[in-house]
Amino acid sequence: MSDYILTYTKTRFYPLRPNADDIKIEDIAHSLSLLTRANDHFKHFYSVAQHAINCYKEAKARGYSERVQLGCLLHDASESYISDLTRPVKGHLSEYLTIEERLQSLIYEKYGLSDLTQEEKIRSRVLTMPYCILNSAS
Numbered sequence: 759m760s761d762y763i764l765t766y767t768k769t770r771f772y773p774l775r776p777n778a779d780d781i782k783i784e785d786i787a788h789s790l791s792l793l794t795r796a797n798d799h800f801k802h803f804y805s806v807a808q809h810a811i812n813c814y815k816e817a818k819a820r821g822y823s824e825r826v827q828l829g830c831l832l833h834d835a836s837e838s839y840i841s842d843l844t845r846p847v848k849g850h851l852s853e854y855l856t857i858e859e860r861l862q863s864l865i866y867e868k869y870g871l872s873d874l875t876q877e878e879k880i881r882s883r884v885l886t887m888p889y890c891i892l893n894s895a896s
Contacts, residue, residue, distance in 0.1 A: 763839065765789075773840050776861050778868045786865075789838035797844050806834050806842075813882075822881055829871055829882035836862040 762770045765785040772780070790807035794800070813830035834842070836858050848854060866872050874882070 765839075771839055773861065774857065776839070776864050778864055781865055781868050783869075786832075786835045786838040790834065793837060793841070797842075806837055810834060817881070823878070825871060825874065826878050826881045828869060829866070829874060829878060832865060832869060832871065833862075833882055835865045 761774060762772045765771050765782065766788040767782050767784050769780050769782060769785065771785070787807060790810065791805050793806045795804050795806055795809050810831050810833065813833065814827050817827045817830045839861060840854075840858060842848075843851065843854065863872065866874065
């Protein structure tokens with residue numbers, strides 16, 4: 759069993775030992791466009807990429823900084839390399855949470871967001887929640 763995944767751009771990516779040079783925006787965009795929100799339990803296809811774009815648009819409409827807008831676009835980027843788990847399960851897997859946090863932090867660092875303030879993080883996170891709720895009822 760290999761300890762890497764071969765990404766869309768043919769990059770060998772090691773999720774447990776991620777390297778910033780191996781993180782490619784093309785891989786993130788491609789993967790998130792094919793991953794669905796809510797473990798596929800919407801009535802229609804709704805990708806993680808669509809969700810991120812909606813969060814970005816809302817941040818822009820509210821006049822939030824470009825950093826917060828980028829944070830909204832990238833807030834689920836780690837899922838492109840390690841997938842996602844449903845919230846009730848994820849909370850019981852501390853090692854997964856550690857891996858996810860390490861990778862997400864590296865992605866933020868690569869794209870200049872490692873120094874997001876607490877307020878910027880809160881703004882980015884707050885915008886992600888309404889779309890979960892609104893779209894799960896669709």
